[in-house]
Amino acid sequence: MARQDLASLIRNIPDFPIPGIQFKDITTLIGNGPAFSEVIDRLHERYRDQQIDAVVGIESRGFIFSAPLAYRLGVGLVPIRKPGKLPAATYQIEYQLEYGTNKLEIHRDAFQPGARVLVIDDLLATGGTIAAACDLIGMAGGQVAELAFVIELTFLNGRERLRNHNIFSLIQF
Numbered sequence: 407m408a409r410q411d412l413a414s415l416i417r418n419i420p421d422f423p424i425p426g427i428q429f430k431d432i433t434t435l436i437g438n439g440p441a442f443s444e445v446i447d448r449l450h451e452r453y454r455d456q457q458i459d460a461v462v463g464i465e466s467r468g469f470i471f472s473a474p475l476a477y478r479l480g481v482g483l484v485p486i487r488k489p490g491k492l493p494a495a496t497y498q499i500e501y502q503l504e505y506g507t508n509k510l511e512i513h514r515d516a517f518q519p520g521a522r523v524l525v526i527d528d529l530l531a532t533g534g535t536i537a538a539a540c541d542l543i544g545m546a547g548g549q550v551a552e553l554a555f556v557i558e559l560t561f562l563n564g565r566e567r568l569r570n571h572n573i574f575s576l577i578q579f
């Protein structure tokens with residue numbers, strides 16, 4: 407399946423969740439079996455020989471892609487979650503959103519020291535979420551090998567904010 411065909415399966419919802427946002431709805435992509443397989447296959451192809459020790463997924467849409475990718479790579483999956491969800495000792499980070507702040511957590515013992523970690527999320531917008539995730543991974547002793555996204559909104563320049571990391575995206579708008 408061509409990259410263009412994958413892009414055409416992402417549904418654009420204007421003014422969701424607030425006026426002015428063009429929401430990229432992935433349910434139409436993951437609801438298509440061949441397309442979902444293609445996404446995971448392409449990511450697997452890119453990372454299979456990169457000595458990745460763990461895949462990190464960010465709650466909640468990040469879990470949709472991180473779980474099958476970790477399975478294909480044969481490595482563990484480490485969840486980064488909203489506060490109060492992870493049961494053991496955690497590190498927590500608070501970060502700025504466009505309006506207000508948000509918090510994320512990771513288990514303190516999530517990684518072997520120096521583990522090479524692949525972080526995956528559904529979409530790169532401003533990069534605030536993934537930057538916070540990278541800070542958490544550092545606190546827990548992991549090393550970020552690359553940041554992977556199914557979708558990148560290039561006009562928001564998230565890459566600029568994340569310029570000390572390798573970044574890969576499958577589909578760009």
Ligand code: AMP
Binds near residue numbers: 428528564
């Ligand atoms: P950011 O921190 O600005 O990079 O935003 C990243 C998170 O917000 C992503 O994990 C997305 O799930 C969500 N998000 C931001 N903008 C959009 C959008 N236009 N469509 C769908 N999801 C979005």
